[in-house]
Structures are given as structure tokens and as C-alpha cells.
Amino acid sequence: MRIEFRMAWRETRSSWKRFLFMIGAIALGVGALTGIKGFSTALDEAMSRSARDLIASDIAVRMNSAPSDEESSVLRRLVDQGATMTRVTETLSMASAGGAAQPLLSTVKAVDPLHYPFYGTVQLAPARPLREALGDDTAIVSRDLLIRTGSAVGQELTLGSARFRISAILVNEPDRIASGVEFGPRILITRGGLDKSGLIQFGSRAAESFLYRLPPRGLSLETARSTLREGLQRRVRISDARNPNSSLSRGLERMTSFLSLIGLLALLVGGLGVAMTVHTYLQQKLDNIAVMKCLGARSAQIIRVYLVQGMVLGMIGSAIGVAGGYVIQLLFPRLLEGLIRIPTELEIAPGAALQGFLAGMVTTTLFLLPPLLAVRKIRPARVFLREMPETRYSTLQRLRRDPLPLISSALLLLGAGLLASWLGGSWSRGFGFLAGLAGAILILAAGARLLLFALGRLPRPSSLALRHGLKNLNRPGNHVTPVLVAIGVGVAFVLTVYLIQTSLLSQLVRAAPADYPNLFLIGITEEDKDEVWDFVRKAEGVLEFADPIPMIPARLQTIDGRSADEMELEPSGRRYFQTEFILSWSEDVPPEARVVEGRWWEKPSQEPLISVGSFSAGRLGIGVGSALEFTSSGVAVRGRVANIREMDFVRPGANNQFIFSPGALKGLPASYIGSVRVSPSQMPHLQKALFERFPGITSIDVGEVLVRVQNLLDRIAAIIRFIAFFAILAGVIILASSIAATRYQRIRETVLLKTLGATRAQVSRIQAAEFLIIGLAAGIIGCLLAAAAADYLLGSLLDTEFEFRWRPILAGTLAAAALVVATGWTTSRGVLRHRPLEVLREN
Numbered sequence: 001m002r003i004e005f006r007m008a009w010r011e012t013r014s015s016w017k018r019f020l021f022m023i024g025a026i027a028l029g030v031g032a033l034t035g036i037k038g039f040s041t042a043l044d045e046a047m048s049r050s051a052r053d054l055i056a057s058d059i060a061v062r063m064n065s066a067p068s069d070e071e072s073s074v075l076r077r078l079v080d081q082g083a084t085m086t087r088v089t090e091t092l093s094m095a096s097a098g099g100a101a102q103p104l105l106s107t108v109k110a111v112d113p114l115h116y117p118f119y120g121t122v123q124l125a126p127a128r129p130l131r132e133a134l135g136d137d138t139a140i141v142s143r144d145l146l147i148r149t150g151s152a153v154g155q156e157l158t159l160g161s162a163r164f165r166i167s168a169i170l171v172n173e174p175d176r177i178a179s180g181v182e183f184g185p186r187i188l189i190t191r192g193g194l195d196k197s198g199l200i201q202f203g204s205r206a207a208e209s210f211l212y213r214l215p216p217r218g219l220s221l222e223t224a225r226s227t228l229r230e231g232l233q234r235r236v237r238i239s240d241a242r243n244p245n246s247s248l249s250r251g252l253e254r255m256t257s258f259l260s261l262i263g264l265l266a267l268l269v270g271g272l273g274v275a276m277t278v279h280t281y282l283q284q285k286l287d288n289i290a291v292m293k294c295l296g297a298r299s300a301q302i303i304r305v306y307l308v309q310g311m312v313l314g315m316i317g318s319a320i321g322v323a324g325g326y327v328i329q330l331l332f333p334r335l336l337e338g339l340i341r342i343p344t345e346l347e348i349a350p351g352a353a354l355q356g357f358l359a360g361m362v363t364t365t366l367f368l369l370p371p372l373l374a375v376r377k378i379r380p381a382r383v384f385l386r387e388m389p390e391t392r393y394s395t396l397q398r399l400r401r402d403p404l405p406l407i408s409s410a411l412l413l414l415g416a417g418l419l420a421s422w423l424g425g426s427w428s429r430g431f432g433f434l435a436g437l438a439g440a441i442l443i444l445a446a447g448a449r450l451l452l453f454a455l456g457r458l459p460r461p462s463s464l465a466l467r468h469g470l471k472n473l474n475r476p477g478n479h480v481t482p483v484l485v486a487i488g489v490g491v492a493f494v495l496t497v498y499l500i501q502t503s504l505l506s507q508l509v510r511a512a513p514a515d516y517p518n519l520f521l522i523g524i525t526e527e528d529k530d531e532v533w534d535f536v537r538k539a540e541g542v543l544e545f546a547d548p549i550p551m552i553p554a555r556l557q558t559i560d561g562r563s564a565d566e567m568e569l570e571p572s573g574r575r576y577f578q579t580e581f582i583l584s585w586s587e588d589v590p591p592e593a594r595v596v597e598g599r600w601w602e603k604p605s606q607e608p609l610i611s612v613g614s615f616s617a618g619r620l621g622i623g624v625g626s627a628l629e630f631t632s633s634g635v636a637v638r639g640r641v642a643n644i645r646e647m648d649f650v651r652p653g654a655n656n657q658f659i660f661s662p663g664a665l666k667g668l669p670a671s672y673i674g675s676v677r678v679s680p681s682q683m684p685h686l687q688k689a690l691f692e693r694f695p696g697i698t699s700i701d702v703g704e705v706l707v708r709v710q711n712l713l714d715r716i717a718a719i720i721r722f723i724a725f726f727a728i729l730a731g732v733i734i735l736a737s738s739i740a741a742t743r744y745q746r747i748r749e750t751v752l753l754k755t756l757g758a759t760r761a762q763v764s765r766i767q768a769a770e771f772l773i774i775g776l777a778a779g780i781i782g783c784l785l786a787a788a789a790a791d792y793l794l795g796s797l798l799d800t801e802f803e804f805r806w807r808p809i810l811a812g813t814l815a816a817a818a819l820v821v822a823t824g825w826t827t828s829r830g831v832l833r834h835r836p837l838e839v840l841r842e843n
Helices: 002-014 016-049 051-055 069-080 143-149 191-197 221-231 246-283 286-294 299-335 350-377 395-401 404-424 427-456 464-472 480-511 529-538 571-577 614-620 680-693 702-741 743-755 760-797 806-827 836-842
Strands: 059-063 084-097 104-111 123-125 138-142 156-159 162-172 186-190 207-213 237-240 519-524 542-545 549-559 580-585 593-598 609-613 627-632 635-647 658-660 671-678 698-701
Touching (some): 016 350, 059 221, 069 084, 138 156, 162 186, 186 191, 246 299, 246 404, 246 480, 246 702, 299 350, 464 760, 480 702, 480 760, 519 680, 549 571, 580 627, 614 635, 680 698, 698 702, 760 806
Parallel strands (some): 580 658, 609 635
Antiparallel strands (some): 059 237, 084 104, 084 207, 542 671, 549 627, 593 635, 627 635
């Protein structure tokens, strides 16, 4: 291979500038992949290093409500075997501090500072031990509470029916990552302070965590986990030092797989640039290759020369991409702020660099093969017959004469599918992604060809610039179709994300009934129910309200006398027997609900009857006439299914899966949830008045929740757009490569036009028209594909209607056109400066 390497070096040294685009295209894709994979690997390693700190214990149990007496005895078994246990309670509550005019929805966390945390440290400002800063009459708050209320350390905080002194600022907790999505500022109090506040009443929804520190000997982690798993029958989350947050790990794994596939999209677009660059380069080397064959070189030897050249360039591009991936890895945590909390400082992951480098090399090799196979068809006689027209064959005839290009294309698709499966984590996900991408590319390619055909059939424009700009689209070596495909794919992906992001929330708000409440009251006790509702009726600004809905926690035991084991349910159905449901009762059909099977009960009902939501009925095989048994507070509750219902719109409190007839749940302790529609201008005043009169009740402003949801969607969309932007950049590089490949032809055309009397301004307008047409075409095709994809995803997968809007489509098209025009002018700068005599002398 010495001759091949020497010739490859000579070829590259003499024309290295034209290969910069190829290197850049590969570097972009490899950089995106390395950055994503590197971040994921580094985060996994960081979580493994600080596993005990992330759960503040050796093993932790988290449940959505207080344990029953039987569950408490199971939790104490580990203590009897030598473990130390501490309890942590998290709930939502209204809080007020300083001179704030309105209370804030906050996350309250109650701990025992003598034991919490077992591992790690609660970081405070000013720095001090937790047990010194936290007492039954003090509270530690996050900085945003002080900012929003205008208060300071040392001032008073009102929480529930108790007052606390703010003793420090909460900077971080070791197990913060286990809390999930946060609603408002965080407040840390003691368990004694929680009892004093009166926040926890019957039916209060609070997350309970039980943290354990295991003894050095006698009780292993595996034994402790088995004891908890076998003893706790309901659905709980058990975390230990080996897997500190399984749900977060699964979420990160899925996110990484998805973003890696987007990075692969950028790499495949870069591979398309490789194929186009090599094809253009070989077209300019046809005479050289023919001469080499005249001198005795074989096709296989020449292919090896250019293959070595391409592989070396691919190695350079992959190495640059790996370096860029490290930069992306450092920037990525900033994009995740507000989604997850990064546990520790992340370190560089060398394994991800190797993966990205190999992916770049494989992609380069796969895309090099199809254009290099054309070397086999170049004859030595071309040196003498190059002025004669070559024989043209149809695609089918070419495949019959030489099936090897088809085989190489199939190998390319197979290799891309294997790469996608490797990055996506499953065969179905990988080849499904490839099938969708191939479909999009075919649509874009067909649309591009159809558009070019239509432009060629347009009446002759009167404008000189537009007429020549249209003709230039068919210039040899211009590669308009690959350019439109590459840029169109990137535009389609980014705009699809935007359309879905903006449609979801707007559809939710638009689909809400006109009388949908905008304020929910939770934590209403039986004793306060009448007084609270009398207060709401008389409050200023209240437009509509409904009677409070009873909420009774219960667990499903049997269906028609059979337990989950006897029914042999799938895991998805078995979870219903491990979940704590909320039961309620109602005389009438809830708003926005319709009975699809059976009928609603008559008043008064003679027996306990149940209305079941269609979702649960389908998962559990429940039909009209089925007998259900629940347990609540140790009491068995039975009833017969009278009807199956569907909800047109989810209304909190009224959309419970199991609604009983009046009187069926009599005697069971219940809490209540209320819904009110309030004038927006009076919302702050009503919340303040409710907090002052009933401090234990939490009022949730739906508008504030929607803002948080919107912020969450914005964060997710920003991450996706960040990675998808690499695909657009790869498309821009392909465009720049196409313009650079035709630079000499553009110079000749410019000189000839100037010789025939065209001014510099006219030539500039011709070039601008060409770039503008390409940009508008890419934008239109990509945006229409994005609209179709958003319509499919929202309608078929999310069961939401997609409303076509012109503004984002128009903005996306114009943005693509501006990007193409800017790229075209940047790449072709200097073409207009050539004087006619310079070029004419060469000919």
C-alpha cells in the first residue's frame, strides 16, 4: 500500500482546500455524537461515584402517601436488624414571608436534622451544620423565596398555622435529585415543625421517604432490598447505592438515545456531504484517472488511492469532532438546568470519544464506497474520445449492467441502520428511525426534483437576474437536489419540534371548557369544608364554583373476587393493584364526561354502584356488572360496576377512575378538593385571603402551572434544537461545498457576462437570485414536511389536533432562504472581482 499512500498524499496536498468541507461535515456529526454520549457517560459515572450522597443513605424507600400500619411494621424490620432509619416528608403548601402581598406555592421538606442526611452534606449560606441551623421554630429556604418575597435571613416565615424564623439559605441537599420536578421555592423544616404547622391532615398528598444507614456487618444491601420489596405490596420506589435513581436513569437513557439519533442525523447529512464532495472531485479527475489506467493502473488500485485519501480525511474530521464534542459536553449541563439537577462536577469520558471517532470513520467509509465505484467505469480511451458524447443509460439498465452500486447502497443503508440501532439502544428503534429518515429524504428528493422540473417549465421571466438564476440551477456539479435534501431535513426537524411545542399547550388551553376553573383548592378537611365554601361563595371576583369533591385514598383488592395473581395480569395491569387510587362519589355525571357503556344510577341508589373510567376498564378487563373490592383505612369497600365513562377533557378531581354512588362510601374519612373560576385580576387577593383565613389549604393557580409547563417544554425543545442545529450546519457545509466545486465555472460565467456587457450589479443579482431560489425551495419543502410530521405526531400519537399556521412556516422558509443566501455569498466571494482578460487569456 505504499504507492497508494504516496499518491493519496500527493492528491490531497495539491487540492486540500476543497476537502475542508468534507472534514467539517464529518466533524459536526462526530462532535454532536461525542458530546451527547460523553455527557451521558460522565453523568452515569458521577452518579455511581456519589451514589450514597444522591440518596443520602444506603437504601431509600419513597412512596406517595403515608404508610399503613402493616407497611410501617415492614419498614421497621430493617431497624430491628441493626439499620438506622430517618423519615423525610415532602409536600406542597402556601408560604408567606416578609412583606409579600401574595403567598407562594412552595415545596416543603420535613427532616430530622439529628440523622438527616446519613451521607453527603446539606449546603447552607452562611455555611454551618444543619443541626445548628434547623430547629422546630426555624426554617431554611431557597434563595428564590427570599427574592420573590423581598425577605431576608432572620425574618419571619408563615407556613400553615405556624410561624418560623428564617435561619439560613438552602443551597443544595444531597438527595435533591430524588425530588423530581419542583413547584416553587423550597423550604426545609423539622418534623416537629411539620406537626406544628398542621399541613399534614387525613388525605393530604405528601411524598414519604424512609432513609436507611445499614450496619457494617449483619445486614447486606441485597437482603434489605428483598425485605422491603417483598413486604411492601403497593407501588413504591426503592433506591440504593447501586442505582440511586432508577427513574432518572431510565429517563436519561431514553433522552440520550433520542438525542444520539438526532446527532446521527447530523452525521448522516455530513456523510452525504462526503459522497457529494468525492463525486465532484472524481468528476474533475476523470482525465487523470484515464491516464493512470493507460499507464497500467488497475481500477482496484485507483479506488484504494482515493479510499485511503477519504479515510485519512475522515480521521482528521473525526478527531476534530471529538475535540468539539468535549466542548459540547461542557455546555450541555447548562441546557439541562431546570430539568434535572446535575449531582457533581462531570469528568471527561474517553470511551465516548472512541465511540464518536468510530462512528465517524464508519460513516465516512460507507459514504465513500458508492462514488468510488464509478472509477471502474472510466476507460483509458477517454483520453482520446473525451470530446465524443457518452452513452446514456436508464437507471434500470445501469443496474442490470453493474449491480455493484446497488449492493453498495444496500450496504450503506444496513450500516446506517446498525449505527442507529447501536446509538438508539434497540433494533426496532434504530431501524425505525432509519426508515423514517429514509422516507423523509425520499419525500424531500422527490419534492426537489418536482420543484426543479416545475421551475424549468415556467414562462420565460422578463427579469435578467431571475432568468439566469433559474438556468444556473441546472449547472453541472451544482448538486441542487442533495443541497435541498440536506438543508430541508434540518429545517424540517427543527420546525417539527417547534410546531409540536407550541401546539401542545395552545391546544390544551383552547380545548378547555369555557367554565374551566383556574384555581384549585386542595387539603380541605371535613371540618372546614362548609366554612371554606361559604367563604368562597362570598369572595369578590369568584365567577363560578362547584361543590367540593370528596377524595378517599384506597387500594384495589379484587375484581369479581379474584386478586391480581389469580387474574394473571400483565405488569401494566398488575400495577393497578399496587397503586393507591382516589375514590369519590357523585350524584350526577361529572362535567365533560359521557357514559359509553351501561347507564348512570338513579337517585337514590339502592346498592353501592361504581362508574369506571374507560382507560382503567380496558386495562383490567372490567365491564358493566363486575364486582370490585377496595380497602381504605382498613375498611373493605365493595360495589358493582354500573357504567363505563369517557372524559372529553380532564378536570382535576372529577376525573377519578372510580366514582361511587352517593352513600356507598359513608363513614370513611375524606378530604376534599375544590375548583373555582376567578377573575384573573382578583386571583392574588383571593389567594391571600384564603391563606390568612385557612393557612393549611393549598391554592394552585392554573395559569402559574401552565407557565411552568411552558418553561419545561421550552427547555426540552431548546435541547433538541441545539442538537438538530448540527444537521442544518452540515447542510450548509454541503451547500458551500457545492458552490466551491463550481467556482471555476462561476468565474467563467461572470467573465463572459461582463464581456457581453453585463454590469457587476447585474451579475450580483443573478447570483443572489440563484441562492434565493435554492433557499426558498429548501425552506418550503422542509417546512411542509415539518407540518405533515407535526400533524401525524400530534394526531396519531398524542391524540391532539394540529392547526396549520402560516407564520412559523413563513418564518422557517425565510430563515432557510437567508441562511442559504448568506452561505452562498460567503463561499463565492471574490468571483465578481476577476477581470475578463485574466480568464480569456487562459483559453
